[in-house]
Amino acid sequence: MKSKRQLQKESTRQKIIDTAYRIYATEGFSASTARIANEAGVSHGTVFAHFKSLNELLECIIGEFQISLAAEFHDMGESSASVSDFLDAHLKVLIAHEEFYLRLITERSLLPEEVQYVYADNQSTIAHHFNLLLSREIKNGIVKEVPVHMLFNTWLGMIHYYLWNKDFFSPDEPVLARYAGDLKHTFISLITK
Amino acid sequence: MKVCIACGMPMEKKSDFPQGDEQKEYCVYCARPDGTMRSFEEAKAGMTKFIMESQGFDESAAEKIAVSSMKKLPAWKDEFSKE
Known part of the structure; x- marks a missing residue:
């Protein structure tokens, strides 16, 4: 059983992660760790007692976001999933994290290089699941014979375009929830035979 | 659940292990x-x-992305401590 001290430590760490996630989502990655500490109600030093560096904090937050994506694909069960199921699962997670994801794609170049690599590496895992499924559907004669990484990049390209231009597509409400159906159906009609 | 020490992949099924050896x-x-x-x-x-x-x-x-990811994995700790 965990000691009271251990539980306290874990709860403080989680509070820092949750606060940092919220602040980065709403204010962007230029928000300072002092601001995060203040908002979480801990001292600035406490942040660095839990995370060795800013990089470690950022990597942890991006990692947590991408773990939620991986968990979604895992629950789906790759062998029986259809392309539509996969796109739904991807959209579901992105919709839940829209503000944070938008920051991630628009401000990526502001992040430390090592943190950007964590993002890119995790995207590869998502792409890999996507590609396995699409390769199977190409073999089954359902999806057109296009290199699978181009299919993944096209799908991301559509999502990112709507996010980048959220102010035009949906200024007053989250953009992905509003256009999820259009995006999915259009992509599926483009790639299927 | 085990995570591969060399690439970070979660190992859940017997088929995720080399020759099915879950050890x-x-x-x-x-x-x-x-x-x-x-x-x-x-x-x-x-x-x-x-x-x-x-x-x-x-x-x-x-390659840069791969190396950055390997730096965080236990299997390659010694490789990077040489640097």
Whole structure:
């Protein structure tokens, strides 16, 4: 059983992660760790007692976001999933994290290089699941014979375009929830035979 | 659940382990045909290829991403402490 001290430590760490996630989502990655500490109600030093560096904090937050994506694909069960199921699962997670994801794609170049690599590496895992499924559907004669990484990049390209231009597509409400159906159906009609 | 010490992949099913051996700390993709773990250079090349194929990235960028990811994995700790 965990000691009271251990539980306290874990709860403080989680509070820092949750606060940092919220602040980065709403204010962007230029928000300072002092601001995060203040908002979480801990001292600035406490942040660095839990995370060795800013990089470690950022990597942890991006990692947590991408773990939620991986968990979604895992629950789906790759062998029986259809392309539509996969796109739904991807959209579901992105919709839940829209503000944070938008920051991630628009401000990526502001992040430390090592943190950007964590993002890119995790995207590869998502792409890999996507590609396995699409390769199977190409073999089954359902999806057109296009290199699978181009299919993944096209799908991301559509999502990112709507996010980048959220102010035009949906200024007053989250953009992905509003256009999820259009995006999915259009992509599926483009790639299927 | 175990996580591969050499590539970070979660190992959940028996088929995720080399030759189905669930005692192993590395996954089926990080094993050579004889079941031993692949070398640093082999792993680096494999992970670079994985990133290039999954997202279509340029080789030099994919290699940087692969190396950065390997730095965080226990199997390659000694390789990076030499630097």
